[in-house]
Amino acid sequence: MNKPPAFQIYASDFLVDINDWTVDEVGIYLRLLLSEWVNGELPNDEKRLARIAGCSYQKFKKKWFKVECKFEIKNNGFLINKRMEIEREKQDNYRKLQAEKGKLGGRPQKSRSFSGVLTEQKPNKSSSSSSSSSSSSSSLKIKDYSPTSLEVRLSKFLFSFIKKRDPKAKKPNYQKWGSYIDKLIRIDKRTPEEIEAIIEWCQNDSFWQDNILSTEKLREKFTQLKLKKDKTEECPYGIYENGKRVIWKPDE
Numbered sequence: 001m002n003k004p005p006a007f008q009i010y011a012s013d014f015l016v017d018i019n020d021w022t023v024d025e026v027g028i029y030l031r032l033l034l035s036e037w038v039n040g041e042l043p044n045d046e047k048r049l050a051r052i053a054g055c056s057y058q059k060f061k062k063k064w065f066k067v068e069c070k071f072e073i074k075n076n077g078f079l080i081n082k083r084m085e086i087e088r089e090k091q092d093n094y095r096k097l098q099a100e101k102g103k104l105g106g107r108p109q110k111s112r113s114f115s116g117v118l119t120e121q122k123p124n125k126s127s128s129s130s131s132s133s134s135s136s137s138s139s140l141k142i143k144d145y146s147p148t149s150l151e152v153r154l155s156k157f158l159f160s161f162i163k164k165r166d167p168k169a170k171k172p173n174y175q176k177w178g179s180y181i182d183k184l185i186r187i188d189k190r191t192p193e194e195i196e197a198i199i200e201w202c203q204n205d206s207f208w209q210d211n212i213l214s215t216e217k218l219r220e221k222f223t224q225l226k227l228k229k230d231k232t233e234e235c236p237y238g239i240y241e242n243g244k245r246v247i248w249k250p251d252e
Contacts, residue, residue, distance in 0.1 A: 004091045007037055007084070017070075020191065025063045028053040029070060033084060041078035042071065049079075069185070069192065072146040144175065150185070150192050151178030155215055157196060161203035162213060172214065180215035184222065198222065201229045 018026050031053045036042050042049065050060035071079040145151045155177035162169050184190045199218065202208040202225050212218050212225070 003038075004088070004095070007087050007091070016189075017186075019189070021066060022063070024055070024059065025066050028055065028060065028063055029067050032067070032071070033081060036079075036081060036084055037088070041074065041076075041080055044073055044077055044079050069150040073148055145178040145182070147174075149178065151181040154181045154192065154195055154199065158199050158203070158212075158215060158218065161199070161209070165209070177215040180219045184215075184219050188219070188222065190222065194226075195222075198225050198229060201225070 018029065021029070032042060032049065035052045042052070046060060046064060047057055049064075050057045053060055055063075071081055074080055152174045155172070155174050158177075159169075159172055181195065184195055185192065195218075199212075202212045202218075208221075208225065208228075212221065218225075
């Protein structure tokens with residue numbers, strides 16, 4: 001079966017994802033996506049990626065931190081964009097469906113059912129439940145963060161502070177923790193740098209460090225934490241020294 005020549009780009013989703021990106025970052029991202037669609041997996045080598053992106057290695061290194069979060073490392077060591085591969089799978093499934101219809105002599109009848117091909121029958125409760133279960137299973141697979149992904153790296157960054165205070169603290173499920181970092185970035189539109197700064201600040205605050213013990217709580221309290229952090233940094237008396245809360249005393 002020939003490779004599909006094109007893929008869909010959902011304009012609104014794409015613009016939201018790259019809203020604060022520079023022209024260079026968007027260009028690199030698009031070139032890598034196009035290469036993946038045509039040639040398959042990308043090499044996990046910055047110099048080769050720079051050549052694919054059509055820019056110098058020096059420029060690529062400066063821009064890669066922002067673009068890197070859109071790709072994950074597979075078990076074979078190559079890079080992929082998961083959404084791109086989902087789109088490829090959707091197109092492959094559709095083409096297989098059309099091929100099956102052709103073998104059966106065109107559009108299947110409404111009452112006709114055959115293995116491996118979608119029919120036009122209304123699903124009953126059991127099939128709906130099965131479909132729902134299958135969708136849930138698929139969504140779980142989609143949200144599989146690699147150890148080098150931003151989601152896992154920021155989760156580990158938070159846990160490193162907790163581990164320092166309590167060496168016996170139980171290691172969290174980084175896939176679950178990563179899902180809340182993902183929501184902070186994708187839904188709440190927080191940048192990785194912003195999240196990192198809030199984690200470091202709250203884990204050096206005597207009150208918040210014992211209240212923010214998971215990424216779920218971090219996301220829940222993020223706005224409150226940011227406002228508190230910003231307000232603290234604006235204080236003319238600098239009630240934080242070396243990242244620790246101190247009691248300000250007027251000069252005598």
